[in-house]
Amino acid sequence: MLKIRNLHVAAEGEAILKGLDLEVAAGEVHAIMGPNGSGKSTLAAVMAGREGYEITEGSIEFLGEDLAGLEPEERAWRGLFLAFQYPVEIPGVTNLEFLRASVDAHRAYRGEEATSAVDFMKLARATSKQLRFDTDFLKRGVNEGFSGGEKKRNELLQMLLLQPKLALLDETDSGLDIDALQIVADGVNTLRSPERAIVMITHYQRLLDHIVPDKVHVLSGGRIVRSGGKELALELERKGYGWLEEAAA
């Protein structure tokens, strides 16, 4: 589903990713771990198509298509979803209006008709309930005045409504207390299926107790320096990142 080959990415002239390789197949859950500044968030940003990141070498192929030529919305339509580390607050656009525009844009891409207001409201309410997310949040401005945990739940709400093929979670556990983490993890786990893949980007191991990965990769200095099974995460938790960074140097 996802094939990243020898990816080099620069931002503001500075090389951040320096030859990253990664393959994710449908049905798999991967975790990418690494210390601060290793390039984790750059990887998420460049996959989603954020401006300001330049691919200087290598490629990202998603479902057989090179992502470099696609606008952010075109990537979304093809089934790529990035759960933001810091979701943006947009006062004046209601959450419901935003969610519906988003779902309808995906439907339009598939050649389907737009949802009716009533049907969409039903769907949004049901999905909110599943996340134990008060439906009042649908009426408020997008993420406006939401707590950290509420913003993350809102990301998940979008994800469940859009049903992406590849979900990319950027530090989704940050800012969550243990109850919220469990809710978010349960939500993500409902998305696990043979047709879908999930890539979690995280600094800490604790999310992986709740969403158990098939594979764990360590990103350091802009490259994957080690890959393994879920036990690698536990090893990192015990030993920190230092030993790998030394080994990579």
Next chain:
Amino acid sequence: MAVKLEDRIEDFARRAREQTAALTAPSAPALATLRQRGTEAFATTPLPGAKTESWKYSRIGPLLEQGLLDRPREDAPLPEVPAFAGFEAPRILVVDGWPRQLPEMPAGITITRFSAAEGAGAEVLSRELGSLAYLDGRPFVALNGALAEDGVLIHVAKNVQGGELELLLAQSLNAAPHGAHPRVLVVLEAGSSLSLVERHLGQAQVFTNAVIEVRIGAAAHLAHMRLQLEAGAARSLTALDVAVARDGRYDLQQALLGSIFRRNEIRIHCTEPGAEVTVGGATLTRDRNHLDTQMCLEHEAPHCTSNQVFRALAGERSKTVLNGRIHIHPNAQKTSAELSSRNLLLSHDAEIDAKPELEIYADDVKCAHGATIGRLDEKSLFYLRSRGVTEDAARLMLSFAFLAGVVDAFPLETVRDAVRPALEAAFMAHGMAPGAAA
């Protein structure tokens, strides 16, 4: 070779003077006085030149073209008034400056032509007409008085709740170039109320030089909605002079598009304690259009409040001007005055001039004044696009989120519901929405 601006201005003034001289004096005394005072003031008040500070951002050129002083016909064909979804109220139709249709109103509300005013109406006119729209240094207000064909008086008697009313300032069908000088006087006696929806219609090359005076009596309340939602070649200059007496309330909400020339001069006087004023402006300019708002809030008495909120979007090569003056007089203690002006440039060639002006002569006041000019937030744009919303749609959503607070402040739901799609349509037209930021 191009004629110098000074010469064109002088030529315009000369032609205008000739025209005032050629008019026959009207028989209605109030109208005769208006004409006479206007004619005298116009003769001695120079038109704004290149160096007139309050006209710094409005070039007078579009008003000076041939034909724009021609007298309007009284019997020109009436325009088709576009439907205004959901809003239905008694309608005053002023076409090319001529009051053409006036509604029948229940007791307590008088709507009459100046020329036909009698009894109490004539008394109100002789007392109030010209008492608010002062002439000093205002050549176009003077010109309006000098050339007004007739005018409309709206009078709501003491303690009468006047309901809703629509005031249409329109151009005639297929209007040829001419000058129109609509004149309106609104008087709310003590304890009365009215919701007035003022719509400007017409896109032809016509110079509409309107003057509207509003007197709000003690504890009276006027909800005034102004809609200038047509762009085009209309040259539109409107002076609005308002006085609010003790515990009176004035609420002005505006949704405005630019045109080849549009300038609104608004002066609101809080003349007695307890007056309360709110002003909102949601504005959008595109193409090469122009929109100049000259706002002046005169706090002349203690314990009054004013709250003004302006949100402006400017695209393509358009220009938006807001001069927001707050003048707090020496005895106006305990005044609370706020003005917030936030502006978004949607293209690199658009221009926004947001100029705050505070003059405070009292020491115990609360006064806040803020103006910002920015562009659409790239992070928000990316967030929406990453969820599949197209760039055009995302720009539209964010731009309207920016205006939403002001549009939501329109006190009549039916008007509010019509404003948003009208602004959206203007936004989407002419390819302004996509990264027109060329």
